[in-house]
Amino acid sequence: MERSIRIHMFGSFRLVIDEQQVGRWRAGKSRDLLQYLLLRDGREVPRSTLYEALWPDAAWSSNSSSLKVAVHMLRRVLAEAGESSDPDSPTLRLVTSELGYSLESRNIWLDCDVFEELTDRGMRAEAAGHREEAQRFFREAAELYEDDFLVGVHTEWAALRREWLRSRLLQVLHKLVNMDVERGELLAVTHWCRRMIELEPFHEEAYRTLMLVHAQLGQLNQVRRWYELCTGRLRDEIGAAPAATTVDLYRRAMRGALTLHDSIPL
Known part of the structure; x- marks a missing residue:
């Protein structure tokens, strides 16, 4: 069976590796760390920025062990899922740098990214005059949006992404209403x-x-x-x-x- 990594961020967060959902998160912030880094598109994030995002009510200190614990636990979760030697296989790996951390992700399926891609493809198809194709993309995008982004996560960074995706869904729904009115x-x-x-x-x-x-x-x-x-x-x-x-x-x-x-x- 080919390796697969699917991540669901609409509604409740789910990480599914080779059809098996990761159900045990050894430290609550390890999951938050993964969620935050997934939104950074592989960019390096300084330790102080991560700490502020994950512990907004606590002062950052280079001596703090909280972030180190979350990093350690996330590595254990990803390691237990295993990693393929195939360079083209889906990959999800935490990378340490001098200043902070980044997430190496390759060939994974991430629902909110797929939603935005479908929306963009619909917009381009409509602009090119291909209305039936555009409507198909918009429908797929609307169906993929099962619920709001990371329901129950109340951090500022999650709220910002949540509102952006909601605004994009409203765009999609506007398009579908007008297209179906015409039809x-x-x-x-x-x-x-x-x-x-x-x-x-x-x-x-x-x-x-x-x-x-x-x-x-x-x-x-x-x-x-x-x-x-x-x-x-x-x-x-x-x-x-x-x-x-x-x-x-x-x-x-x-x-x-x-x-x-x-x-x-x-």
Whole structure:
């Protein structure tokens, strides 16, 4: 069997080597260290920077043993997984330098990197006029994004990457909504809009598109429910009123004066 290394960072972190998930992390920070270095794309990270990232509430000292322990434990985890002698085989190795550490990773599958690659490929295909190909890439990207990046990890560096990936998913969902509106795929439109609302509960454009779709289907009760959910969330959670565009669209929908092509592109 060919060697494989797969790393999942959407949702709960998982390191899977040769179809076996690493389940024992000998020190909690060894896993955090791996996660942090994975985001550095092989760049060397000074010891002081790593310490600040992993122990933000503690002062850095060159005499501190905490980072040394995390490094030692991570090496043990990676060593226990074994390493292939094949130079083309997937590799995950911690490298020590005079100033700090880096992570040598080769031919591994990392879900958040694959997500960004699919998104970029979709953007390039769309720019070249290949809309069906672009839509396929965008769908694959949206399906890969199972949950937010490193759910439950509350460090600043994880939060920054989490928000960046969320913004990229919103881009992807915008594209899919507009493409499926053009194709008249109403059920797909509602699916992508609901995902947008799960991601951003105050995304009025998504609520408006849902109201338009259900108006097109003659489902006025659903139009009312989405409008009430939108206005209720805005009022109760951030003390805001809906945009005039949202109110006007709702009123016209309830009068039967809308079609799907009244949609404002997201």
